[in-house]
Amino acid sequence: xAGVTQTPKFQVLKTGQSMTLQCAQDMNHEYMSWYxxxxxxxxxxxxxxxxxxxxDQGEVPNGYNVSRSTTEDFPLRLLSAAPSQTSVYFCASSTxxxxxxxxxxxxxxxxxxxx
Amino acid sequence: SQKIEQNSEALNIQEGKTATLTCxxxxxSPAYLQWYxxxxxxxxxxxxxxxxxxxxxxxxxxxxxFDTTLKQSLFHITASQPADSATYLCALEDPxxxxxxxxxxxxxxxxx
Numbered sequence: 001x002a003g004v005t006q007t008p009k010f011q012v013l014k015t016g017q018s019m020t021l022q023c024a025q026d027m028n029h030e031y032m033s034w035y036x037x038x039x040x041x042x043x044x045x046x047x048x049x050x051x052x053x054x055x056d057q058g059e060v061p062n063g064y065n066v067s068r069s070t071t072e073d074f075p076l077r078l079l080s081a082a083p084s085q086t087s088v089y090f091c092a093s094s095t096x097x098x099x100x101x102x103x104x105x106x107x108x109x110x111x112x113x114x115x
Numbered sequence: 116s117q118k119i120e121q122n123s124e125a126l127n128i129q130e131g132k133t134a135t136l137t138c139x140x141x142x143x144s145p146a147y148l149q150w151y152x153x154x155x156x157x158x159x160x161x162x163x164x165x166x167x168x169x170x171x172x173x174x175x176x177x178x179x180x181f182d183t184t185l186k187q188s189l190f191h192i193t194a195s196q197p198a199d200s201a202t203y204l205c206a207l208e209d210p211x212x213x214x215x216x217x218x219x220x221x222x223x224x225x226x227x
Contacts, residue, residue: 031213035217040219042204043217090159102213103149104161104206106158109158
């Protein structure tokens, strides 16, 4: 049981390049989400999904795309990277526990630098 | 929009003392509130959840309180140890939206 797996762990991009951050979970969780973490800003929600085929925007969705074709995978795509997207990205998943409360399980993070 | 504030960016305490971290929220009435721990270079890890109808929750040396009138949660670590040094985050769900909102965190350092 690996939990939430993120790849790559580190990535350096040039402005304008595109890339995909991968996220996979093996816990059969319905809910998956992507956050970015910047100094002094905390974790900010980018996109989330409540199940395969369903995605929605979070607080800071601009410049990012997501899709959810399977329960297990939730990739985050940067279409044209900008220096402002330099950050640490975390994927999280959850499933409702008793009485509907969701507890998030996070991946180890992906550190992205855009030059 | 709702906002979560954790009052201290950093907190240093002596080993053996009780650490108290504060989480305040506005414009919101959450059904529950969560606390996570984050170590450098790692993702947050869930610690405790407290519901709106619970005043206090304990787990080993950890205690969380929840005051819905003050819109505040307090997180206590008793008999603190250097291994407790980490960043602690509070989080709540925007009800019915599946959006989980996090505070900026408090970086705790326990001095030996």
